[in-house]
Amino acid sequence: MIVKDAEFICSNTEIDKLPVANLPEYAFIGRSNVGKSSLINAMTGRKGLAKTSQKPGKTQLINHFLINKTWYLVDLPGYGFAQTSKKNRSTWEKFIRAYLINRVNLQCVFVLIDSRLEPQKIDLDFVCWLGEQGIPFQMIFTKADKQSGVKSDQNIAKFRRALKKWFEELPIHFLTSSETKLGCEQVLENIDAINQQ
Numbered sequence: 731m732i733v734k735d736a737e738f739i740c741s742n743t744e745i746d747k748l749p750v751a752n753l754p755e756y757a758f759i760g761r762s763n764v765g766k767s768s769l770i771n772a773m774t775g776r777k778g779l780a781k782t783s784q785k786p787g788k789t790q791l792i793n794h795f796l797i798n799k800t801w802y803l804v805d806l807p808g809y810g811f812a813q814t815s816k817k818n819r820s821t822w823e824k825f826i827r828a829y830l831i832n833r834v835n836l837q838c839v840f841v842l843i844d845s846r847l848e849p850q851k852i853d854l855d856f857v858c859w860l861g862e863q864g865i866p867f868q869m870i871f872t873k874a875d876k877q878s879g880v881k882s883d884q885n886i887a888k889f890r891r892a893l894k895k896w897f898e899e900l901p902i903h904f905l906t907s908s909e910t911k912l913g914c915e916q917v918l919e920n921i922d923a924i925n926q927q
């Protein structure tokens with residue numbers, strides 16, 4: 731898929747104020763700093779579209795981007811960000827979970843996972859929660875450029891193995907890098923395929 735058009739629509743903290751749910755929507759979620767905003771920029775070829783930072787906790791709102799005037803890409807705040815108050819964290823968690831459960835046009839949630847790390851409980855728990863809720867998801871392993879392909883593959887295999895306890899069948903996954911653009915085209919093609927269904 732060629733991204734001809736990528737437009738920032740709005741940032742939100744309230745479910746009622748989200749754009750009308752009349753187009754297919756895809757959300758990026760994952761731990762703070764995993765590379766959600768960077769991947770949105772890499773996939774759309776627009777460097778400053780989503781705000782990125784070396785410091786975790788950069789994205790604080792639900793951000794809607796309209797792609798090719800036909801579907802939404804959504805940048806979500808990261809989970810597991812320790813440097814915020816407990817109250818803040820739980821308010822956010824409730825909001826994000828409510829969004830994921832109730833958004834009727836949400837076609838697929840992309841869970842971003844750092845390909846450099848061994849399976850992390852927080853990611854496994856989140857994926858299991860999506861499964862329990864019956865929310866369609868796929869996994870994207872990020873920052874592939876930071877280590878060897880062998881190491882990424884090992885971590886991905888471990889992650890998938892750890893999930894086998896809970897899932898009869900696991901969805902497909904992608905390995906990406908926002909630096910080299912590895913995997914960006916595959917994620918876009920996959921979105922295109924879902925849009926055509």
Ligand code: GTP
Binds near residue numbers: 788809872
């Ligand atoms: P929050 O908004 O805080 O939840 O973070 P985020 O998941 O949106 O991460 P963001 O895209 O802001 O990236 C965090 C840091 O990781 C930045 O310094 C990025 O430059 C870096 N980064 C993200 N993706 C990649 C990648 O594929 N390769 C490399 N080398 N660095 C990356």
Ligand code: MG
Binds near residue numbers: 781
């Ligand atoms: Mg971000």
